[in-house]
Amino acid sequence: MIRLLAASVAALALFSAAAPAVSARPFTQKDLVALDRVGDPRISPDGKWVVYDLIQLNAKGTGRAHTIMKIAADGRGEPIKLAAGGGGRWAPDGRRVYFIAPANGIDQVWSIDAANSGRGLQQVTYLPTDVGAFRISPDGQTLVVSMAVIPGRESAAEIKQALDEKAATKSSGALYDHLFVRHWDTWDTHTKNHLFALKLGDDGQASGQATPLTPGFDGDVPSKPFGGDEDFVITPDGKSVVFSARLAGRTEPWSTNFDLWSTPLDGSAAPHDFTPENKAWDAAPAFSLDGKLAAHRAMKRPGFEADRFGVILYSDVTHTSREIDPKWDRSAEQIAFSADAKSLYVEATDEQNVRLFRMDVATGAVTPMTGKGHVGGFDMAHPASGDVLAFTQDTMAGPPQIFVMKPGAPAIQLTHVGAEQLKGVEMSPYESFTFTGWNKETVHGWIVKPAGWVPGRKFPTVFLIHGGPQGSWEDAWSSRWNPQVWAGWGYGVVMVDFHGSTGYGQAFTDAISGHWGDRPLVDLQKGWAAAQAKAGWIDGSKACAAGASYGGFMTYWIAGNWNAPWKCLIDHDGVFDNRMMGYSTEELWFSEWENGHTTVWENPANYEKFNPINHVAAWTKPMLVIHSAKDYRIPLEQGLGAFTALQRKGVESEFLTFPDENHWVLKPANSLQWHDTVQAWLKKWIG
Numbered sequence: 001m002i003r004l005l006a007a008s009v010a011a012l013a014l015f016s017a018a019a020p021a022v023s024a025r026p027f028t029q030k031d032l033v034a035l036d037r038v039g040d041p042r043i044s045p046d047g048k049w050v051v052y053d054l055i056q057l058n059a060k061g062t063g064r065a066h067t068i069m070k071i072a073a074d075g076r077g078e079p080i081k082l083a084a085g086g087g088g089r090w091a092p093d094g095r096r097v098y099f100i101a102p103a104n105g106i107d108q109v110w111s112i113d114a115a116n117s118g119r120g121l122q123q124v125t126y127l128p129t130d131v132g133a134f135r136i137s138p139d140g141q142t143l144v145v146s147m148a149v150i151p152g153r154e155s156a157a158e159i160k161q162a163l164d165e166k167a168a169t170k171s172s173g174a175l176y177d178h179l180f181v182r183h184w185d186t187w188d189t190h191t192k193n194h195l196f197a198l199k200l201g202d203d204g205q206a207s208g209q210a211t212p213l214t215p216g217f218d219g220d221v222p223s224k225p226f227g228g229d230e231d232f233v234i235t236p237d238g239k240s241v242v243f244s245a246r247l248a249g250r251t252e253p254w255s256t257n258f259d260l261w262s263t264p265l266d267g268s269a270a271p272h273d274f275t276p277e278n279k280a281w282d283a284a285p286a287f288s289l290d291g292k293l294a295a296h297r298a299m300k301r302p303g304f305e306a307d308r309f310g311v312i313l314y315s316d317v318t319h320t321s322r323e324i325d326p327k328w329d330r331s332a333e334q335i336a337f338s339a340d341a342k343s344l345y346v347e348a349t350d351e352q353n354v355r356l357f358r359m360d361v362a363t364g365a366v367t368p369m370t371g372k373g374h375v376g377g378f379d380m381a382h383p384a385s386g387d388v389l390a391f392t393q394d395t396m397a398g399p400p401q402i403f404v405m406k407p408g409a410p411a412i413q414l415t416h417v418g419a420e421q422l423k424g425v426e427m428s429p430y431e432s433f434t435f436t437g438w439n440k441e442t443v444h445g446w447i448v449k450p451a452g453w454v455p456g457r458k459f460p461t462v463f464l465i466h467g468g469p470q471g472s473w474e475d476a477w478s479s480r481w482n483p484q485v486w487a488g489w490g491y492g493v494v495m496v497d498f499h500g501s502t503g504y505g506q507a508f509t510d511a512i513s514g515h516w517g518d519r520p521l522v523d524l525q526k527g528w529a530a531a532q533a534k535a536g537w538i539d540g541s542k543a544c545a546a547g548a549s550y551g552g553f554m555t556y557w558i559a560g561n562w563n564a565p566w567k568c569l570i571d572h573d574g575v576f577d578n579r580m581m582g583y584s585t586e587e588l589w590f591s592e593w594e595n596g597h598t599t600v601w602e603n604p605a606n607y608e609k610f611n612p613i614n615h616v617a618a619w620t621k622p623m624l625v626i627h628s629a630k631d632y633r634i635p636l637e638q639g640l641g642a643f644t645a646l647q648r649k650g651v652e653s654e655f656l657t658f659p660d661e662n663h664w665v666l667k668p669a670n671s672l673q674w675h676d677t678v679q680a681w682l683k684k685w686i687g
Helices: 007-015 029-034 156-168 483-488 506-509 520-532 552-559 578-584 590-595 604-607 613-616 636-649 668-686
Strands: 037-043 049-059 064-070 079-086 086-090 096-103 104-113 134-136 144-149 192-200 208-214 232-234 240-246 259-262 280-285 293-298 312-315 320-323 333-338 343-349 356-359 364-367 374-381 388-396 398-405 430-436 442-448 460-465 492-497 536-548 569-571 623-626 654-656
Touching: 029 483, 029 668, 037 086, 037 374, 037 388, 037 398, 049 086, 049 398, 064 086, 064 096, 079 096, 079 104, 086 134, 086 520, 096 134, 134 232, 144 232, 208 590, 232 280, 240 280, 240 590, 259 280, 259 636, 293 333, 312 333, 333 374, 343 374, 343 430, 356 374, 430 520, 442 483, 442 520, 460 483, 460 520, 460 552, 460 668, 483 492, 492 520, 520 536, 520 552, 536 552, 536 668, 552 569, 552 613, 569 668, 578 604, 578 613, 578 636, 613 636, 623 636, 623 668, 636 654
Parallel strands: 460 492, 460 536, 536 569, 569 623, 623 654
Antiparallel strands: 037 049, 049 064, 064 079, 086 096, 096 104, 134 144, 144 192, 192 208, 232 240, 240 259, 280 293, 293 312, 312 320, 333 343, 343 356, 356 364, 374 388, 388 398, 430 442, 442 492
């Protein structure tokens, strides 16, 4: 998300200062993979310290190690290493930091003395299976954890028995009677993420048996595959847990109906659904400090995962609820109350940026707190001196750093992670541009200059197409499709936020549903022409189009419907056969909404209208196809089918697959191979 303008300038200065003109070199994939990373900042209750995750490539280059670091919130002093692990969370009194790390191969909760330079490391939980997420009650006396269990078998003895039974099973078969059979990159193990409560002693250790809070509940808390502690919260009075969850049953793969549920912290009653009237998505519950106000994010249209998240306020005094911000045409991504409960801090995508806003609870009026760039999530504390926010910030010019800000004051940059690693590296300059796209509406894009750019010379260029399709090319750093890497190879980069992109109002986002192949294609065509007119150095005769996910769909679609400008194409995990996608993807709500809110058999014409497989006869341009085996969102056969078509037609083509990767390529060595393969393909076809 985004940063204060001064903070953005400071970050740019950091990385430009680290790249003296005398010995500057381009940014490469090796830099990208080796670069240290920071994330998950958490500010202490007194607002004086921040803990965060430092993620570093291990010595063998096979994976990444997490370390919990602590740094002063005033920007003075050096970071202090606390412990190996991730997800550091402050105790309410600020004396200890809790986190997750393995113990005998099982992820457990640990804690460490935060005030004493990290001494006093102790294991907090001794649970039979992995802890996925946790929260600490406001009084510091209860720990709530999530574990994957078989619903109804949730005592420690039953969990252990289920694990022993699984280990003793000699057959490899798995029997299912409903979807999700597999989800994202994992086959279903017949377990659900459930919540448990444990008492914390004065020494900070858990004691007694874990009390099931969601026994028999047919749903996941946190949600799979990416949910975390943002999915549940302990009420300020410490009596209940409120969580966001979707009932499973047989309808889960085509439902976005997450509700907010409440259950007592002592496990004395079953969860109660208090948003049953909304059949769309309710998420991210938050409370004011006194517990009199609650807020959450809510969608309105069932089945649409990219609907706008409005902010709903509930008063415990009046027992009424209302949407605070109905006229604000942005989608809230994170919310938190100010200390006086008169404002909410809200994170949202806004025209190529992700900003932090302050929202007036009474009127819904929003005030931007940050400017251009990307704010990657925030945490806050309420000391006597006033609210303090900690967050990450990044741009296309440099990776995330930790910042702290008091509302109304400039942000303070706390970290300079990667500065030494990037010393002597020059980032490529970039600029935003606009043009008139589909329906005569304004469309935004980016142009990135290639390394070695000089006036008067033409440069080969790549045209990157984002996924989602409800996504955006933000002014942000990426650890995967990073335009600085492509520019570092000597290519110009053009990126367009076509209709369907986020951050330009919900109508703009909605415009792509049912129109995957026409409206965005118009924007891409007009955007490519506009970029060449603006940047005369672009060599349109030496250009390659590349995209992933929906961008991969569009690459296949371009191959059959707009292949004239391109010398080559690169497709990563794209949709090749839209009809089969409707039968084989795991999250069916997505495919069904995007094809007219219907199934394949109910309206097959909708799935065939923009189906790349129907235009293979026109495929002539060389194509690199990349598709990984553990991608269950867009299954492997989509990429294999496209490669088969290319080979059978005699079109120059290559196929790269990773048996251990999902929709993304995450492992360091695999990422290097991915980039090396892409670079070689570009060099072969556009020089």
